[in-house]
Amino acid sequence: MISLSFITFLSIIYASCLLGTFCYKKFAIKYNIVSNINYRTLHEEPTPRGGGLVFGFVFILSIFFLYFQQHISHDLMLVFGVGSCFAGLIGYIDDIVSISPFKKLIFQFLLAFWVLTIFRVDLVGYSSLLNSWQYFLVASFLLVWLINAYNFIDGIDGMAISAAILIISTLVLTIYIVDDSRNSIELMLILLVLLASCIGFLFFNWPTASIFMGDSGSIFLGYCFGALIVYSTINDKISFFTWLIVFGYYLSDTTITTLIRIIIVKKWYGTHRSHAYQNLARVLKNHSIVTNGVIIYHLLWLL
Secondary structure (H helix, E strand, C coil), rough: CCHHHHHHHHHHHHHCHHHHHHHHHHHHHHHCEEEECCCCCCCCEEEEEEHHHHHHHHHHHHHHHHHHHCCCCCCHHHHHHHHHHHHHHHHHHHHHHCCCHHHHHHHHHHHHHHHHHCCCCCCCCCCCCCHHHHHHHHHHHHHHHHHHHHHHHHCCCCCCHHHHHHHHHCCCCCHHHCCCCHHHHHHHHHHHHHHHHHHHHHHCCCCCCCCCHHHHHHHHHHHHHHHHHHHHHHHHCCCHHHHHHHHHHHHHHHHHHHHHHHHHCCCCCCCCCHHHHHHHHHHHHHHHHHHHHHHHHHHHHHH
């Protein structure tokens, strides 16, 4: 399946992300697109943000290239090309001018509706308890939650990007071992392109990070993973339970923390640094130890 030309293609994606991030970092510093130090941050000096715009943009261009080369379907182009473009754009605007939580939630639901509509998810008959529209809303809520959950992961250096790389690598290996990869070519292409894009950004985001992905990266990745879950489950490529296992720690930390905040904090939806990994980073004063620790823990969990 993986030819020399495709390996070259992935190498170009990786190199483009490296070069693009390097150039964008200078741009962000020049125009003061930085994350300043405040009561909820864990970094010690102002750091450029919005770097997710670069690997998101490279991924989107790659998706359109694959589509025009007739390697992926029209529906996949609409979801991962057009949809992820809007996801990254919403995130980048939030990085610059800070969109209100309510407006951001509306945009996220629109993104969820887009995915479910394009993939023509037939929810009729999944259960006698809810009708199709109720299921559509439940599915939309879960997609919006995943987008936000992934946004919550991006709280210390290297956490969100290493999570993406680990999750994608696990899925690629799972498809290769369990399924005939020839029957999942389009899914494998998208996963490998996303993997190459993320690896290109890792160099700059690994502790101590010289640039943050920002919401442009975390919302983009959350959207992509949500769309991948919908596509792979409705086409029987990857089961929903496999996705739950693969997300493991990352989903459990964000979900449990949010539920606790809903119970004990009045404005639970506000920005904070209450996640377990953030508390560890604050106590240890070392992002690298925590990020590496979570990676090791997650690998043991997957085994």
